[in-house]
Amino acid sequence: MATSPYETLGVPKNASDDEIKEAYRKLARTYHPDANPGDNGAEDRFKEVQAAYDLLKDPEKRKQYDTFGAAGPGGFPGGAGNVRFEEFDLGSLGDLFGGMFGGGRRAGGAGARQPLRGDDVEARVRISFEDSLDGVQVRVPVETETVCSVCSGTGAEPGTSPVVCPQCSGRGIVSDSQGLFAFSQPCPRCQGNGTIVEKPCRNCRGSGRERTTKRYSVKIPAGAKTGTRVRLKGKGEAGRNGGPPGDLFVVVDVEPSPLYERRGSDLVLEVPLTFAEAALGASVEIPTPDGPVSLKIPAGTESGKLLRVKGRGAPHLRGSGRGDLLARVKVTVPKKLTKAEKEALEAYGKVSRENPREAFAR
Template identity: 45%
Template sequence: MSTKDFIEKDYYKVLGVPKDATEAEIKKAYRKLAREFHPDANKGNARAEERFKEISEANDVLGDPKKRREYDEARTLFGNGGYRPGPAGSGGSFNFDLGDLFGGGPQGGAGGGPQGGAGGFGGGIGDVFGGLFNRGGPGPGTRTQPRRGQDIDTEVTLSFTEAVDGATVPLRMTSQSPCKACSGTGDKNGTPRVCPTCVGTGQVARGSGGGFSLTDPCPDCKGRGLIAEHACAVCSGSGRAKSSRTMQVRIPAGVSDSQRIRLRGKGAPGERGGPSGDLYVTVHVDSHPVFGRKGDNLTVTVPVTFAEAALGGEVRVPTLGGPPVTLKLPPGTPNGRTMRARGKGAVRKDGTRGDLLVTVEVSVPADLTGKARDALEAYREATAEEDPRAELFQAAKGA
């Protein structure tokens, strides 16, 4: 029986109850009519048998609160004037064929899409409402829908240099993929049937009021659109099984510690021609004995002598993976000053590089030789009248 029949049939009239009948009244009416027209009590009576089928069908819909609500909304929207067909030119009506609306129109033709039905909507609205009534197999144009593969989360640890310059790393992943034993059908014979609940769409509609409905994954087929009559022993009828594979994955240059990278289409394979999911890689970066990281810039601390800091000079500074650079140290450079070597940092998203931030650290020798000690003693005598802490005490008094 088509969806059009369900929309146009008056199940309340079949059971002889009003539209506001309670569940108890519907159950009582069904039991009375079922006893009267049961085939066992009317052997050889084809009319009674047909009547019994109509009664059972009506009870199947009205006896279920969810189906009843959806049935009422569907009739309000399509059966009781919402989009009622009428003769051309009649006021408040539209001139079209309900058969087209529910996917029963001719295949192709003027005004129709390549899959039949008005506007080329494949199985038409009938396919959608077929799921509401939990009825039968697929109608014309109905097909199981492709399913996107699952996303996969994994982690990788890189060296400091690999994170800065980028690296291609092997990743061994375990994910759900089409079961090889049943070719992804879920049925050990390879012949699953279309789910009667969702008519192969993988979704069921639920009423939201006002004549509209929302869709949820089908609870019977778990959104697959197929049900295995003879479940595959490997995948238990799901059509998916765990599989391991090793992939060579390119981690872009400039990635930072704990960053999560999305690689499109590198996740689990889809079903029935659906796209693969995505792969999400959380990156962990090892520390470096010399260099640090601050955004797109690298950092390094360079020790200098007191004489270099006081008198100035040139200082050679190491870079990550490249030749050293020479920086000019101005006379009187204080401890902790940071200088910049441009273009020697980490790779940015646009391909350019950040800078290398060089922090000066004045090195104090732990043991002095005779000449160095004598020179330093002479320097202390020459600067004895200078007190570098004088301003500190003055500021403390004035506070």
């Protein structure tokens, strides 16, 4: 066991303050309990190193030691002298070690109140199918938490102000001494804010925040689909401690259309045809979002075939132009026939040479 603080730190008696500090930092890192969990030997050594440094870093104590030795006032090591291990301050150690104590916030003072960005908020809006194609301006009510309008976020009743927390002296953390070592945690009295409110604001009950409903006018772009998100920057929850607000995301929900089915920027429209139209070919009028167009059905069109009408679909959400209209042909079978229709079909059946089951023939 070392007999003097100089030996403990391994420095000569005439070592400079910088040399002492350097030696201390090196040894403290080596023997710190965080680096040697469960190693009591290292813990004892760390204690010695800390005591030696506490003595030598203080010019007054160092002079006393040099003059009177271990027996003098503020003797070494420890004991009833001025060196008291319980006074370890993780705050200053944390600074010394430059964040060795894990990724937590740095202890002490103003750093306890960090600016935090507000949360993003999502609001759903339901629009008609037609509006989704044309674009539409909607009013969106959004309930958000904002800075209290009465106390401006301090949480204190107007005319009063928050006071420095007596438990942590405004540091926002408290050090809990367990044996030799102190462990810091957010101050339970002030929740790490460093200040407490003695007379809470009556509007927000001290939280500094209130819930308000705001109505935003939002432009839903032409071509929006179910799930399209429109972002309004800075219209989300208010930030904390001077942090920026979050964003508002308006999520679009489009009512289904009885006619059209959306497929990307294309619109699929089912077009029923009679057997005669499908077999002989025809020109039929079909609806599109911009009004009816004439669709040419080639002779011999099968049920299920897609016929493309260029540029008559939904607007592209990004960029210009539009998708296509896809006419899906559906050949219908009459449920009820007039006498004339029946005779005509029977005559057709007699003259038809087509065998649709040719593949079955052997």
